[in-house]
Every structure is written in structure tokens, then in C-alpha cells.
Amino acid sequence: MEYLDFEQPVKELMDQYQKCSLVGDESGVDMKLACSQIEDKIEETKKNIYGNLTPWQRVQLSRHPDRPYTLDVIKGIVDENSFLELHGDRNFADDPAMIGGLAKIDGQSVMLIGTQKGRTTKERQYRRFGMSNPEGYRKALRLMKLAEKFKIPVITLVDTPGAYPGLEAEERGQGEAIARNIIEMTTLKTPIITIIIGEGASGGALGIGVGNKVYMLENTWYSVIAPESCSSILWRNWEHKEDAANALKLTPNDMLREKFIDGIIEEPLGGAHYDQPTTFANVKKSILANIKAFKKFTDKELVTQRQDKFIAMGQFKG
Known part of the structure; x- marks a missing residue:
């Protein structure tokens, strides 16, 4: 380790x-x-x-090389051999940084969607460090629409340092793809449960993060910008990343206090990588509890609850 x-x-x-x-x-x-x-x-x-832990130390833990990634979590929570990965956005290509597919959790059908990082150098390059291209967000939206058609709950697992910032991503409409997902997710007529399992940065996270319920694992972060990037903008270098992490209020406790998330999922002492089965059990328990609760909602109530949740965020002065 x-x-x-x-x-x-x-x-x-x-x-x-x-x-x-x-x-x-x-x-x-x-x-x-x-x-x-x-x-x-x-x-x-x-x-x-x-x-x-300081906010910066929590950021470091969220990036721990032994921490479980999206595919690890999926394998740990679904029924054995039930995950069927689906590929392609039916427009340009398949994005390996964004994975998704159908599965069963204790017999309950779900659509699982998430950003996937890599462990080896070759895999990290292949997955682009969990940074999705526009076709990744369009694939995610296609799968959400498929889930809506068959009344299947959508589970999104977020672990990304942001959307891919390359020239080709901008050429293919990165901003439009993320904005489209946000719009469509606000009106999706099936439950959406979002869990931040690692890094939750910027629009890259929000592009699959508009849920009826949003949770964070205990040692994760969620913010409009990474501490290093914030430091480079304000101080012109990365030396103040710890100060930036403190100022951004990006920890689960900060997010819960400001009502940006609905709860914190406990991790084993030391982080999710110390005891992955326990982490997976906690995630699974949260997912199943929310699916059960939202079964009582009508389509209109699901959409209204989700929209009201995000409209209520923030403070505004006239």
C-alpha cells in the first residue's frame, strides 16, 4: 500500500x-x-x-492511487456478473473516460454511469485520467434516456478532475454537451442518485451530477475548480493550493452545511482503500434506500423535487 x-x-x-x-x-x-x-x-x-484532516489532505486522499474507482465500485455493489456495459454516443465515438451500463443491485435494475480513471500509465492515458470528451457526456445522456424509457433508476458515480480541456473536445462542443446534460437531467422522469466517490470538479462533475439525491463519500471533494487551478489563477503558481482548498469549502462537511449535498457516506478509518468491501456495502445501502423511497414518487414529483433542490441552492440579494 x-x-x-x-x-x-x-x-x-x-x-x-x-x-x-x-x-x-x-x-x-x-x-x-x-x-x-x-x-x-x-x-x-x-x-x-x-x-x-485538513481540506487539502482530504483532497489528497480522494486521489489516493489505491482508492477504488468507478468500475471497482460497480463490481462491488452489483449482483454477480450483472453489469452490462453499453458503448457509444451514436454520434461520434465511444469515450472510455465515461462508462455506463445496465446492472442489478439485489435484483433491482439500475442504470450505472460514471467517470473512470486508470491505474497504470497506459490505462490513465486511455481513460484520460477520468476527463470525459463531449461524446462521453452524450453517451451518458443516451443511457439516461434509455433508463427513463424503461423506468429504471439512474445511479451516477463521479470521480473526475474535470471535463477534458483538449482542443478536440472544444471542437466537438464540450460546453454544449455538458449544458445539454444539465438541462435534460432536470426533467428526466426517473430517479437519479449521484455519489461523489473521488474528485468532483467543475462542469465535468455536474454534467452527470444533477440528482434527486447527491451524496459524497467521506474523503472526497466537490467544487467548481481544483485547488491547484484556483491557486494558479489567484497566485500565478500552485504553491498556495492548501490555502485554496481551505477557501473553496470543498469537503463533504462544507457541502452538507451549505445544503449542496444530501448526505455523507461513511468510509472505513483511513479511507475507502483500507476496506473496500465495507465502503461498497455503505454505498449499496444508500442507493437501495433511496430507490425504495423514490418508488412512491410520480414522474412529476420526481422532476419537481429535483428542480426545487437545485433552485434552492445559493443565496441571492435583490
Whole structure:
């Protein structure tokens, strides 16, 4: 497992624990007490570190290389072998940065849509680091419309540093594609549940983020701009990214306080990568609870609830 800079005390204790176990195995000496004391120290240290994370540290955790990505989450929450990925926007191409398809969660049919990053260098290039082109947003909209036709709930999983900023994306109408998705999602006649599972940046996130309910995993962020980009605009360099993270109010607690999201999904101590099955169980529980609740809504009530939710955001002075 990789450790971030602020996690080094945990790494040092984990190394001590491994050495303690190794000495016991090789020498035959009973090291259970010593190892148990180190385990207790690890738990205490983790609570101290992860219970007092700064906004920038939470941003770092959301980008942890071992953190589960969209396809990992899908595999962890759907019924075995039930995910059928659908491809293409029926206009230009298939976008590997935006994935989607039909699946079942405890027998309930759903349409899953999300941004997918890559782990290896080759895969990161293929997925463009989770930054979608216009055809990705158009594919997502096509799948949403398909779900609406068959009255299937839509689940969107957001983990993107933003929409792809390349020349070809602008040539094919990046802004129009995102704007179209936002408009269409406000009137979609089926439940939409959005979960920020990693990074939620800018229009790249909002293009699949207009949900009846919007949730964030505990160690994620959601903002109009990334801290580094904000720092580069205001201070002309990236050195003030921590100050920018503080000022942007991008953590789940900030978002919940301002009523931009509806809830925070708990992660295991240390982050989702420490115990992925527990993370998946928490996500699955939230999804199923919301699907059950929205079954009581009519099409008109679904649309009205979603629109009222976003219209109520922000403060305005006459």
C-alpha cells in the first residue's frame, strides 16, 4: 500500500508491526504482546490523523492511487456478473473516460454511469485520467434516456478532475454537451442518485451530477475548480493550493452545511482503500434506500423535487 506524506507515522508503525511479526515467526519467540501494543498504537495514530484532516489532505486522499474507482465500485455493489456495459454516443465515438451500463443491485435494475480513471500509465492515458470528451457526456445522456424509457433508476458515480480541456473536445462542443446534460437531467422522469466517490470538479462533475439525491463519500471533494487551478489563477503558481482548498469549502462537511449535498457516506478509518468491501456495502445501502423511497414518487414529483433542490441552492440579494 502507498502512503501519503501525512500518513508517514502510520507507515512507520506498520513497518514495525511487520518486523515484529517476522521476528516472532523466524525466532519462535512469543511476540504477541509486543505486536498487539503496536496494533493499538496504529489504531490510535490513525484516529488522530484521519480524525483531523485538513481540506487539502482530504483532497489528497480522494486521489489516493489505491482508492477504488468507478468500475471497482460497480463490481462491488452489483449482483454477480450483472453489469452490462453499453458503448457509444451514436454520434461520434465511444469515450472510455465515461462508462455506463445496465446492472442489478439485489435484483433491482439500475442504470450505472460514471467517470473512470486508470491505474497504470497506459490505462490513465486511455481513460484520460477520468476527463470525459463531449461524446462521453452524450453517451451518458443516451443511457439516461434509455433508463427513463424503461423506468429504471439512474445511479451516477463521479470521480473526475474535470471535463477534458483538449482542443478536440472544444471542437466537438464540450460546453454544449455538458449544458445539454444539465438541462435534460432536470426533467428526466426517473430517479437519479449521484455519489461523489473521488474528485468532483467543475462542469465535468455536474454534467452527470444533477440528482434527486447527491451524496459524497467521506474523503472526497466537490467544487467548481481544483485547488491547484484556483491557486494558479489567484497566485500565478500552485504553491498556495492548501490555502485554496481551505477557501473553496470543498469537503463533504462544507457541502452538507451549505445544503449542496444530501448526505455523507461513511468510509472505513483511513479511507475507502483500507476496506473496500465495507465502503461498497455503505454505498449499496444508500442507493437501495433511496430507490425504495423514490418508488412512491410520480414522474412529476420526481422532476419537481429535483428542480426545487437545485433552485434552492445559493443565496441571492435583490
